[in-house]
Structures are given as C-alpha cells and as structure tokens.
Amino acid sequence: MTNRLVKHIQNLLPDFTAGEKDLSPFITTRVVKKDEILLRENEPCDALYFVARGCLYLYYEHHAVKQVIHFALENWWITDYKTFAMKGPAVYSIAAMEDSELIVINRQQYEALLNQYPMVALYFNTIHERAYGAALLKQKTYATTTKEDFYKYFKNTYPDILARIPDPIFASYMQVNLEELVQLKQSGVS
Incomplete structure (x- = not known):
C-alpha cells in the first residue's frame, strides 16, 4: 500500500525521492469493511485517510437523515479537514462504502512527515487545491x-x-x- 502512496506523490512531484522505507514511520495501514465507520461526528478528528483500494464517503446527519457530501476513491485523501486542522470535534462522519485498504496518517505523524520531508507540504497543497476546486x-x-x-x-x-x-x-x-x-x-x- 505504501508504494501506491509513494507513486502518487512522485506522480505530482517527480523530484520526490523518498521511498516506502522512508515514509513507513509516518503512516499506518488499515483494512476496513464495507459500512465500517472511521470517524463519527463529535469525535476527535486526528487522521487523514488515503484510499489505496476501495471507497469512503464523508457525511453528516441532519434530522436523522444521512447527507453525503464527498467521496474518496483510489488515490484520494479524505478527512474532516476543518477539525483535523483545528484539532476539534468532527462535524462530519466518514464511512467505508466498500471494503477498503487505507493509509492513515495521524496529526502527529503528519507534522513529523512535513518536518522531515518539507516537499510533502507541496504535495498536500496540490491535493487540497484540486479538492477545493472540485468542491466549488x-x-x-x-x-x-x-x-x-x-x-x-x-x-x-x-x-x-x-x-x-x-x-x-x-x-x-x-x-x-x-x-x-x-x-x-x-x-x-x-
């Protein structure tokens, strides 16, 4: 799975030379089943999820009705970005739409990764610019x-x-x- 992330980074930043071994201290992998909830509203949001295989979706509940607002398929990232950045309780939930294989980076790993490999900040900036543009x-x-x-x-x-x-x-x-x-x-x- 880590190789998929390295290839994704190198696809956007060809000069990025770190490999799987270099990134492994900053990530964990996780396999989730269809319908498994990774994050619930009001829980602390402390992770970014990279979809290596499968599909996740972001939603909130309004009057007991699920309101889906975003999907993440292979090579996409997903989290509750507002609360991941602010370190607050989640305003969205994340669930698996399919059995999925994920790369997970928690807040502490994310900050350590950016400190060790500043070029990864450019990668995430590119990802976020694209995602924001698509959302708009x-x-x-x-x-x-x-x-x-x-x-x-x-x-x-x-x-x-x-x-x-x-x-x-x-x-x-x-x-x-x-x-x-x-x-x-x-x-x-x-």
Missing part, C-alpha cells in the same frame, strides 16, 4: 442546474465513480430521495 465546481454546478442536468453532468463526467456508488448514497449526495433518483435514471438522462 460541484457546488456551482448543483446550484445552477436542474437535478436532471446535474445527474447528467455527473454521469457523463464520472461514469466509473457513479457505477460504484449505491443508489441510496448517491441520492443523498444529490439531495434527492431514492424515488427521485430512480426516476432520473429511468428517464433516460444521458
């Missing part, structure tokens, strides 16, 4: 299109992701009920 684009696209057009956009832009997301989770992400999502899918939106 999702927000704009969702706000300025119909639900049908948003579904079409997502289906055409991320067909591989859509194929992996169970309908109830994607319905929550789209902020529609399951019946509405089924109607969108049946209406032949393409």
Whole structure:
C-alpha cells in the first residue's frame, strides 16, 4: 500500500525521492469493511485517510437523515479537514462504502512527515487545491442546474465513480430521495 502512496506523490512531484522505507514511520495501514465507520461526528478528528483500494464517503446527519457530501476513491485523501486542522470535534462522519485498504496518517505523524520531508507540504497543497476546486465546481454546478442536468453532468463526467456508488448514497449526495433518483435514471438522462 505504501508504494501506491509513494507513486502518487512522485506522480505530482517527480523530484520526490523518498521511498516506502522512508515514509513507513509516518503512516499506518488499515483494512476496513464495507459500512465500517472511521470517524463519527463529535469525535476527535486526528487522521487523514488515503484510499489505496476501495471507497469512503464523508457525511453528516441532519434530522436523522444521512447527507453525503464527498467521496474518496483510489488515490484520494479524505478527512474532516476543518477539525483535523483545528484539532476539534468532527462535524462530519466518514464511512467505508466498500471494503477498503487505507493509509492513515495521524496529526502527529503528519507534522513529523512535513518536518522531515518539507516537499510533502507541496504535495498536500496540490491535493487540497484540486479538492477545493472540485468542491466549488460541484457546488456551482448543483446550484445552477436542474437535478436532471446535474445527474447528467455527473454521469457523463464520472461514469466509473457513479457505477460504484449505491443508489441510496448517491441520492443523498444529490439531495434527492431514492424515488427521485430512480426516476432520473429511468428517464433516460444521458
């Protein structure tokens, strides 16, 4: 798993020369089962998760209804970024959508990694810039299109992701009920 992370870093920063042995003191690996919860709202948020295999999702509960707001597939990072940075209680939960293999970096390991390899800060900055840009684009696209057009956009832009997301989770992400999502899918939106 660590090799996958090293390759991901080197893909974005070709001059990064550290290898698996160099990074291993700063990470742990974890295998989780589908539906396993890695972080719950109001718990301390002390870890970043890199998905080596599988899929995770970020959500919050509102009136006892799960509201999905983000996914993380292979080579993506996920955490409750606000509370990871502020060292406060989580405002989001993270769960496994599939059986997954993860690389986990806790806050102390993260800070030690950045101190030992300052170039990794540039890597994380690049990752966060991309993620922030994608989140803003999702927000704009969702706000300025119909639900049908948003579904079409997502289906055409991320067909591989859509194929992996169970309908109830994607319905929550789209902020529609399951019946509405089924109607969108049946209406032949393409």
